[in-house]
Amino acid sequence: MTPGDLLKLSTQSCVDAAKLLHGLTVDVSPKGTFDQVSNADLEVEAFLRAALTAGAPGSAVVGEELGAATAPITWYVDPIDGTRNFVRGIPLSCISVAAAVDGDLVAGCVLDPFRDELFTAATDTPFAVRSTGLTITPQPSPRPLVLTDIPLPGSPYRGELDLLAELLVKADVRRVYSTALSLAWVAAGRADAAANLGIHPWDVAAGAVLVREAGGVFTEIGHNGFAAGRGEMVGWLTERLEDIVQ
Structure with missing residues (x-):
């Protein structure tokens, strides 16, 4: 599979996974002293693992919640990055998927489910943003x-x-x-x-x-x-x- 193929698969998988969040009743459990895990994290990661490995047979997944394995094509999955924001309803979290081929990262997708905003890029596909909400062209600032x-x-x-x-x-x-x-x-x-x-x-x-x-x-x-x-x-x-x- 080309990096573009892997990007298409990761993007569609993220979009489909985000649908699981609508209407979901969120349950939370502690994960270590300073962290939490929700049923949303577990359900989204399980869905992504199934979708990505089905779409790229023989691939493996490194995920936050459900373990890690490697293969010539390896997926890096963060089902809910920003769980502590997510479980409080603060719209600062996302679903994140990347693909690596023989250890080199070649494709990445980040989906903000609150804003329905999708960020994508691959080594053969330019960076792009798809947003259905308000977007502002970034303006210069005197301070970084x-x-x-x-x-x-x-x-x-x-x-x-x-x-x-x-x-x-x-x-x-x-x-x-x-x-x-x-x-x-x-x-x-x-x-x-x-x-x-x-x-x-x-x-x-x-x-x-x-x-x-x-x-x-x-x-x-x-x-x-x-x-x-x-x-x-x-x-x-x-x-x-x-x-x-x-």
Whole structure:
């Protein structure tokens, strides 16, 4: 399958999975000290696993809730990125699917079910946004806009509060608590950069494809961090985060 084929499959699977959320009664259980899991997470991931592996026989899935396996074609699935927002009805969450071929990310899809907004890209398909709601062409700003959740509750790293204080001097900052959605917004030019620590592969796989195919950079930092976007702010964030994770 080509990257374009994988993108079509991931996109249709996301669109179909989002239909499961309409009319769903949400039940929530704790998952660790600072996290939660809902029945929506479990049902959406189960649906995506079935749809993606049926559409690409022999492929495997790395998912947040239901385990991981790898194959020549591997899917990275985050059924609800931003669960803590989702379960409170805060419209800052998304469904995220990415495809990797022989370890290289080649296609990514992020779907915001609240706004019915779809962000897609692949190595042979340009970045695109499909939205049925109000859209504003991003306008220039005298200060860069950075999306970050640093510091996360329970973070093992020291120096994150100092980083946040420095960042507030240099940029406008928004805390979204949905990494995949943040990266999609960076790809769309709504923010200049995004950075986080304490992330997992399924949090960033699709967003990394979107940012790269939109002309930005995505830099992995340590084992669980990243900085992404355009402009000088990305380099500054990369250096500061590398200092923190050492």
